[in-house]
Amino acid sequence: MLHLRSVTKRYGSLVALDDVSLDIARGEFFGLLGPNGAGKSTLMSLVAGLRAPDSGTLTLDGAPLTAANAASRTSLGLVPQHIALYPELTAPENLRIFGALYGLRGGDLRARIDAALEAVQLADRRRDAVKTFSGGMQRRLNLVAALLHRPKLLLCDEPTVGVDPQSRLAIFEYLEALNRDGLTIIYSTHYMEEATRLCSRIGIIDHGRLHALGTLDELLAQLPFEEEIRFPATPATAALAADLPVHGELATADAIHRFRPRPDFKLSAFFGAAESHALPGRLFTSQRPTLEALFLHLTGRTLRE
Numbered sequence: 001m002l003h004l005r006s007v008t009k010r011y012g013s014l015v016a017l018d019d020v021s022l023d024i025a026r027g028e029f030f031g032l033l034g035p036n037g038a039g040k041s042t043l044m045s046l047v048a049g050l051r052a053p054d055s056g057t058l059t060l061d062g063a064p065l066t067a068a069n070a071a072s073r074t075s076l077g078l079v080p081q082h083i084a085l086y087p088e089l090t091a092p093e094n095l096r097i098f099g100a101l102y103g104l105r106g107g108d109l110r111a112r113i114d115a116a117l118e119a120v121q122l123a124d125r126r127r128d129a130v131k132t133f134s135g136g137m138q139r140r141l142n143l144v145a146a147l148l149h150r151p152k153l154l155l156c157d158e159p160t161v162g163v164d165p166q167s168r169l170a171i172f173e174y175l176e177a178l179n180r181d182g183l184t185i186i187y188s189t190h191y192m193e194e195a196t197r198l199c200s201r202i203g204i205i206d207h208g209r210l211h212a213l214g215t216l217d218e219l220l221a222q223l224p225f226e227e228e229i230r231f232p233a234t235p236a237t238a239a240l241a242a243d244l245p246v247h248g249e250l251a252t253a254d255a256i257h258r259f260r261p262r263p264d265f266k267l268s269a270f271f272g273a274a275e276s277h278a279l280p281g282r283l284f285t286s287q288r289p290t291l292e293a294l295f296l297h298l299t300g301r302t303l304r305e
């Protein structure tokens with residue numbers, strides 16, 4: 001559906017996107033995971049036609065996306081990172097403006113607005129100015145504003161920033177339902193939990209470069225360890241910890257040992273050793289690797305820096 005080939009975008013001397021190639025298939029829920037300044041919004045703005053790349057090509061449904069045909073991108077909706085609503089106007093008045101931009105009017109537009117407000121649980125606030133809405137309510141309105149014209153591809157740029165857990169869940173469930181009905185979604189976030197929950201495929205982006213691309217399982221398989229075992233660093237566990245470095249990676253911080261065994265090291269051997277040091281099983285917790293660990297492994301940075 002969407003193809004990016006060697007796309008580079010600079011702002012002066014800063015390379016915001018560096019030779020990015022990416023293919024999005026119809027029906028995907030694609031996650032773009034990266035920290036502040038990674039290039040997520042830049043990528044969204046290029047696809048939406050708000051900016052042109054310095055080099056490389058973008059095509060949507062076989063047609064090249066150029067700055068000149070940006071206005072004709074009716075098959076695409078953008079939920080911008082920064083809320084773009086008129087605060088003095090009500091929710092229906094805001095939606096009427098967005099609908100009009102796409103040539104919607106009359107009874108059809110009214111019906112779409114009513115359905116949109118119902119879908120994101122804002123129908124009972126339809127008479128209030130948007131400036132009286134909570135952050136989460138504004139986010140939900142910002143989201144449906146991009147959907148009124150029923151695009152085939154939705155670009156969601158960090159749609160849950162500053163949102164309470166309940167609104168966040170409502171947004172997740174709404175997007176999941178839309179995706180089940182066939183909407184293709186590109187979703188940017190710096191929360192690995194969101195990418196893990198929502199996305200069928202994830203791209204890890206940092207400093208303008210796509211470092212890894214795949215399903216969650218494919219990405220986690222790139223980590224050299226499958227599991228991390230944590231246990232307290234105490235005099236009682238010192239002898240066990242001293243034996244571990246030959247079997248994998250041992251890191252100690254905040255009085256916690258974190259052990260990442262080499263693939264050939266059997267966990268049964270680990271727990272056998274723990275038992276021989278008379279250490280009870282409840283001291284140990286094991287953790288599946290996460291996208292956070294992968295990000296650290298690929299870039300040497302954490303997502304929250």
Ligand SMILES: Nc1ncnc2c1ncn2[C@@H]1O[C@H](COP(=O)(O)OP(=O)(O)OP(=O)(O)O)[C@@H](O)[C@H]1O
Nearest residue numbers: 011016034035036037038039040041042043081190
């Ligand atoms: N209009 C602009 N002019 C100059 N530099 C810019 C502009 N927009 C973005 N940048 C720079 O380009 C890089 C990528 O920014 P971008 O907004 O795409 O990142 P992001 O991944 O969306 O970050 P965030 O999570 O903070 O929204 C950053 O270093 C940023 O400072």
Ligand SMILES: [Mg+2]
Nearest residue numbers: 040041042081
């Ligand atoms: Mg951004």
